[in-house]
């Protein structure tokens with residue numbers, strides 16, 4: 001299961017500034033300020049259903065055991081439990 005790269009809808013990302021946040025117009029699927037991914041509300045809601053365990057940068061980069069396993073197409077980090085075929 002891999003995460004598709006967003007729907008391209010206009011969305012707003014909040015970038016921290018010295019005193020507060022500023023809103024920057026972005027498109028859904030774009031790389032965010034934090035190095036993750038900008039998602040619109042719809043895609044974020046869907047990602048939360050697909051990955052209830054949450055994620056670090058990009059939906060799908062954390063396995064069902066809550067271990068960081070790397071971003072799709074990037075480095076892979078092996079989860080020992082996944083390797084053993086362990087299911088929750």
Ligand SMILES: [Zn+2]
Pocket residue numbers: 006007008009028029039040041042043044
């Ligand atoms: Zn979207």
Ligand SMILES: [Zn+2]
Pocket residue numbers: 063064065066067079080081082083
């Ligand atoms: Zn795992």
